Amino acid sequence: MSRKPNILRRGTPFIWLTGGALAMSLLLVAGMLLLILWKGLGFFWQKDLTLLRLNNGSAVLGEIVEREAIPDLDSPGAPPKMRVKVKQGNRDLYGADFVWVREDEIAERERPEDALAVERLGWGDFFGYLKEIRDGDKVLAGGGAEGLAKLQELLSADYELRARIAKVEKNQIGAINDAIHGAELELKKLAYYGTTMGPEVDAQKALLAEHQKTYDELVLDLTALRRKQTVSVTLTAEGGAMSGGQQKEKTLPISELVEVLQPNRMGLGAKAAHYASQLWSFVSTDPRESNTEGGVFPAIFGTVLMVLIMSIFVTPFGVLAAFYLREYAKQGRWVSVVRIAVNNLAGVPSIVFGVFGVGFFIHFVGAGIDNAFFPYMGNTPVFHSGGILWASLTLALMTVPVVIVATEEGLAAIPKSMREGSLALGATKFETTWSIVLPAVMPSILTGLILAMARAAGEVAPLMITGVVKIAPALPVSASFPFGLERQFMHLGFHIFDLGFQSPNVDAARPMVYATTLLLIVLVLVLNIGAIWIRNRLRQKYSAATAAI
Amino acid sequence: MNTGETAINRIRIEVPQSSARPVAPARPAAHAPGIEEAAKGQAPEAAVTIEAIDPAQVEVEVEKVNLWYGAKQALFDINLTFAKNKVTALIGPSGCGKSTLLRCFNRMNDLVDICRMEGTIRVGGRDIRDPALDATELRKNVGMVFQKPNPFPKTIYENVAYGPRIQGVRGREKLDVIVERSIRQAALWDEVKDRLNDSALGLSGGQQQRLCIARAVAVEPEVLLMDEPCSALDPISTGRIEDLMIDLKEKYTILIVTHNMQQAARVSDYTAYMLMGEMIEYRETKELFSRPRDKRTEDYITGRFG
Numbered sequence: 001m002s003r004k005p006n007i008l009r010r011g012t013p014f015i016w017l018t019g020g021a022l023a024m025s026l027l028l029v030a031g032m033l034l035l036i037l038w039k040g041l042g043f044f045w046q047k048d049l050t051l052l053r054l055n056n057g058s059a060v061l062g063e064i065v066e067r068e069a070i071p072d073l074d075s076p077g078a079p080p081k082m083r084v085k086v087k088q089g090n091r092d093l094y095g096a097d098f099v100w101v102r103e104d105e106i107a108e109r110e111r112p113e114d115a116l117a118v119e120r121l122g123w124g125d126f127f128g129y130l131k132e133i134r135d136g137d138k139v140l141a142g143g144g145a146e147g148l149a150k151l152q153e154l155l156s157a158d159y160e161l162r163a164r165i166a167k168v169e170k171n172q173i174g175a176i177n178d179a180i181h182g183a184e185l186e187l188k189k190l191a192y193y194g195t196t197m198g199p200e201v202d203a204q205k206a207l208l209a210e211h212q213k214t215y216d217e218l219v220l221d222l223t224a225l226r227r228k229q230t231v232s233v234t235l236t237a238e239g240g241a242m243s244g245g246q247q248k249e250k251t252l253p254i255s256e257l258v259e260v261l262q263p264n265r266m267g268l269g270a271k272a273a274h275y276a277s278q279l280w281s282f283v284s285t286d287p288r289e290s291n292t293e294g295g296v297f298p299a300i301f302g303t304v305l306m307v308l309i310m311s312i313f314v315t316p317f318g319v320l321a322a323f324y325l326r327e328y329a330k331q332g333r334w335v336s337v338v339r340i341a342v343n344n345l346a347g348v349p350s351i352v353f354g355v356f357g358v359g360f361f362i363h364f365v366g367a368g369i370d371n372a373f374f375p376y377m378g379n380t381p382v383f384h385s386g387g388i389l390w391a392s393l394t395l396a397l398m399t400v401p402v403v404i405v406a407t408e409e410g411l412a413a414i415p416k417s418m419r420e421g422s423l424a425l426g427a428t429k430f431e432t433t434w435s436i437v438l439p440a441v442m443p444s445i446l447t448g449l450i451l452a453m454a455r456a457a458g459e460v461a462p463l464m465i466t467g468v469v470k471i472a473p474a475l476p477v478s479a480s481f482p483f484g485l486e487r488q489f490m491h492l493g494f495h496i497f498d499l500g501f502q503s504p505n506v507d508a509a510r511p512m513v514y515a516t517t518l519l520l521i522v523l524v525l526v527l528n529i530g531a532i533w534i535r536n537r538l539r540q541k542y543s544a545a546t547a548a549i
Numbered sequence: 550m551n552t553g554e555t556a557i558n559r560i561r562i563e564v565p566q567s568s569a570r571p572v573a574p575a576r577p578a579a580h581a582p583g584i585e586e587a588a589k590g591q592a593p594e595a596a597v598t599i600e601a602i603d604p605a606q607v608e609v610e611v612e613k614v615n616l617w618y619g620a621k622q623a624l625f626d627i628n629l630t631f632a633k634n635k636v637t638a639l640i641g642p643s644g645c646g647k648s649t650l651l652r653c654f655n656r657m658n659d660l661v662d663i664c665r666m667e668g669t670i671r672v673g674g675r676d677i678r679d680p681a682l683d684a685t686e687l688r689k690n691v692g693m694v695f696q697k698p699n700p701f702p703k704t705i706y707e708n709v710a711y712g713p714r715i716q717g718v719r720g721r722e723k724l725d726v727i728v729e730r731s732i733r734q735a736a737l738w739d740e741v742k743d744r745l746n747d748s749a750l751g752l753s754g755g756q757q758q759r760l761c762i763a764r765a766v767a768v769e770p771e772v773l774l775m776d777e778p779c780s781a782l783d784p785i786s787t788g789r790i791e792d793l794m795i796d797l798k799e800k801y802t803i804l805i806v807t808h809n810m811q812q813a814a815r816v817s818d819y820t821a822y823m824l825m826g827e828m829i830e831y832r833e834t835k836e837l838f839s840r841p842r843d844k845r846t847e848d849y850i851t852g853r854f855g
Binding site: 330415417418420421422423424425426427428431436439440 | 693
């Protein structure tokens with residue numbers, strides 16, 4: 001009597017269940033990545049400008065960003081009426097970047113060829129038309145094609161001027177400021193230790209006076225350079241559709257303009273080139289307008305530097321701890337307890353580590369350092385406040401269990417015969433550990449480091465209280481002690497939170513949230529691929545796992 | 550019933566010398582007496598040992614060695630001497646303590662926390678537990694080749710140079726000389742001379758084991774311990790390593806643990822038979838295999854058990 005086992009006993013539904021669960025997870029991940037890719041990369045694409053003429057005689061010029069049905073509770077069965085969301089820009093003129101327009105109110109849609117999209121330093125984008133260009137009172141050009149050509153020419157001249165101004169401002173004045181600050185600190189230090197007169201003080205004072213003189217000269221240079229930026233541009237805007245509609249004019253100094261485009265005249269090639277340049281300026285420039293405009297370079301820098309500092313601390317500590325646990329400690333109940341504790345430490349909420357970082361690193365270690373090395377700073381904290389060093393150490397603490405566990409697993413996988421082979425040649429235990437075990441366990445250490453970096457790069461909560469800020473005045477590096485380690489810094493994860501939920505103009509910043517998120521993912525990916533590449537090279541060199549036979 | 554007889558016959562054919570004694574057909578190997586029974590079946594008697602080793606030729610002396618793993622005794626009152634420049638085989642069923650005894654000679658048992666030894670072992674006349682003698686110094690003199698080839702995950706060159714480097718040999722030329730000499734001694738030179746900087750893990754099992762032998766002889770030990778060196782190898786590699794052992798005994802005193810009685814018969818000058826942690830019989834190999842004096846030895850070599 002051969003009975004076919006029924007479907008439940010054969011487990012076919014279980015196979016479907018397992019496959020389904022995997023497919024679901026993959027779909028979720030792929031969907032998330034696709035959404036972020038689409039929204040993030042779309043941010044940099046220059047859209048066409050549309051002029052909507054409305055039935056009431058007014059008009060609005062801008063990018064159409066969204067179209068949706070108007071919720072109509074009174075007549076649920078009727079075909080839905082649609083409305084479009086227009087990014088009209090010109091926040092300074094009309095109060096809001098975005099405006100909703102009902103489609104049944106639109107009389108006409110136009111695509112004006114000479115419409116301009118102007119990226120400017122303040123107030124977001126400006127959409128409108130060129131009216132005239134003036135240099136002081138003198139009119140240089142009117143609107144139209146020749147006006148635009150003149151404008152581009154003047155703009156590129158102004159870029160050069162701006163570069164010179166930036167050089168004076170950032171490099172020269174920055175350096176003098178540092179020097180003045182240093183001399184002042186020296187004086188403070190001398191005064192603290194009781195020297196208020198004498199050659200040392202005189203020397204510092206002379207230095208200070210000299211720096212001050214240079215500073216004043218530089219400021220004069222700067223003012224002279226700024227005086228050269230006399231050109232102003234008058235633009236007209238169409239908007240305010242909801243408030244009767246007015247044409248408004250705006251005159252901007254040329255130094256306010258970042259880029260002037262005619263999107264409706266740009267072909268695919270021009271748009272692609274513009275896309276690439278936008279992408280580059282996003283990753284390479286500083287943010288503006290409380291982070292909603294400009295780039296995210298300081299945040300990238302801060303994130304990468306923080307992860308690197310963390311790696312420098314977490315790897316040796318984690319590896320040494322794992323070596324003790326696996327190679328030297330007498331295995332038994334006590335070691336098991338320690339091991340379980342370490343494993344559980346990896347599951348502690350990250351904000352707990354943040355609180356510990358504040359309490360221990362900042363208020364204990366930091367305060368101690370300030371008392372010991374910077375007592376003359378008075379109430380100005382150096383290390384007794386959040387900074388990149390403390391944030392990195394906090395994350396190192398948070399990720400050290402990951403490194404310990406990975407290293408321990410690697411050590412356990414190294415066959416006993418390999419160690420015995422070395423000991424039998426007369427090597428000491430230390431020599432064996434150093435020349436045989438350590439190279440063989442290197443890939444596992446790197447696996448641990450990869451996991452630790454991935455976790456650290458994405459962590460935000462503990463950073464918010466240990467040193468990350470919305471806008472940092474300077475990058476967390478400097479040439480002189482303490483090398484900027486004490487400085488507060490910007491971080492991509494916090495940047496996303498800040499843009500998406502804390503900015504004054506959430507709607508306008510939303511595309512940037514996606515772009516920044518995408519960047520964070522790419523950054524984690526790049527860091528990981530780097531580490532994986534190193535690990536694979538090491539694996540080829542010391543493929544211990546296959547050596548075991 | 551038949552299975553027992555076949556097994557016995559098979560072994561007897563392979564070890565024809567033992568046919569001198571009649572085999573009791575009433576005790577089939579299928580439920581052959583366990584080791585314990587075999588041991589208890591006889592009144593305990595002193596091990597049969599050789600007297601023939603010239604005291605001047607003794608390299609390793611074992612005196613009243615008892616060894617415990619925790620509360621369990623693994624070696625019982627072992628007394629032995631091993632001759633210089635000879636191959637001595639330790640045979641016996643699994644768990645009889647032959648590997649444990651072997652690992653005493655280079656103090657590998659020190660690595661086992663619960664292991665405790667009493668008695669004296671002298672290598673080259675020196676007590677291995679002399680406080681003035683460090684285990685690492687001893688191990689330089691007493692090399693070891695393990696059951697499974699265990700090359701380091703390094704290049705072939707670095708594997709062999711590892712021991713000399715540990716001993717403080719510096720300088721590429723000196724190391725080159727040592728590496729070549731050692732690999733030649735291990736009869737591996739022609740196969741690897743063009744790829745010394747390749748990973749040792751790319752070698753075949755037999756080559757890896759010969760590399761391990763090269764690695765062991767690179768530090769020029771007096772004694773070479775081999776713990777079932779061929780058990781993971783195919784017959785051709787085994788044959789090579791056996792030939793190698795016969796070559797190597799000109800320079801080294803070789804102690805080999807093996808499960809393979811044919812191997813012991815082929816390569817060794819002396820053979821010691823151990824059972825349950827006791828030394829049962831230790832004589833010249835030919836003698837032991839052709840005319841075992843102890844009933845238990847005879848049972849083992851004729852395949853009655855084990």
